Amino acid sequence: MYVYFTKTLKPKLTFVTGNKMKLKEVQAILGPNSPVEIVSYNLDLPELQGEIEDIIVKKCQEAARRLRLPVLVEDTSLCFNALEGLPGPYIKWFIKKLQPEGLVRLLAGWDDKSAEAISTFGFCKGDCEDSKVEIFQGRTQGTIVNPKVQNYHGWETCWDCVFQPNGYNKTYAELEIEEKNRISQRFKALMKLKARFSQMDL
Template identity: 30%
Template sequence: MELCFATNNQHKIDEVAGQLGQLFTLKTLRDIGCYVELPETTGTIPGNSRQKAEYVWTHFGISCFADDSGLEVDALNGEPGVDSAFYSGSRDFRKNIEKLLTNLTYVTNRKAQFRTVFTLILQGVEYQFEGIITGQIQFEPRGDGGFGYDPIFQPDGYKRTFAEMSITEKNGISHRSRALAKMITYLQQQIH
């Protein structure tokens, strides 16, 4: 079965490709001839996920899935949330991390969660799958792996940040992998 992952983020493509398995042929936006920046204007994580998948289905007619993710920090009333990628006004994650840490300078409650919502459109029918992992925001970045806020997010039950973990270890517990596992289970049920 062919499925398009509606993202231009190579980190996400690599993360998902390793978990999708041989039952599916993963297509990228480039593979299907889509070179536009997909819309993300709904103001919510589930809404943006749906909006991107619907764009691909409407314009290219291929079964597809899209995700949207965000880091939600308790003490900041859920910020950066849906604005995680542009929190500092740009896609520069060093600046995004810097702004987040500045906003938490005198804050002791460092509780946060990463949340991902996948929207799957399979032959025109839409489904959504959510994954969440809770953790703590660290006081300074640690680790060279991962991307985005990974250097400052330490998942509950672990002594290392996402950026200090191997890609395999992170993929075993991350918000994206949890949502993806739900979607893959659903897809496998459809094939059998």
């Protein structure tokens, strides 16, 4: 009599990013009980303009069109309430040009230093430009403060050192990475995604 043991493999989901730290953070947040195995693919996607949701939909559709696989993309925004939501989805370019201290200077003339960090994931199962994109979004409220440390948890360009989440007297950069991952906008978005994937057949 022969007994065969089969190993149940999780379906793989391609996360389109060239940022190894972002991949590592996503994998850590989803944890070992994730219903999917996240693998990365570095794909040079066009830099789009528009509202947060519009950008993520077009970005996701383009990635799916090129790879012809179920794909996951993410876009992070930092929105200053005093500036009507700017820099928003363009924070990547602001941080590169101004550095964290420059972000603080943007609000120098305003009493309102409040901000909202937003993480938006887009998932597309199809392989054509007009495929349906599901959006999973997380938001964390906080305040923009002067940087106390320059610890970016390994990120080359990051605004963690100037964003202090509500209810804390430390910035993201001062928190242990495990604690940050339990309260961040990315965590909130990924918990919605994880719940959805638990019910989905890739």
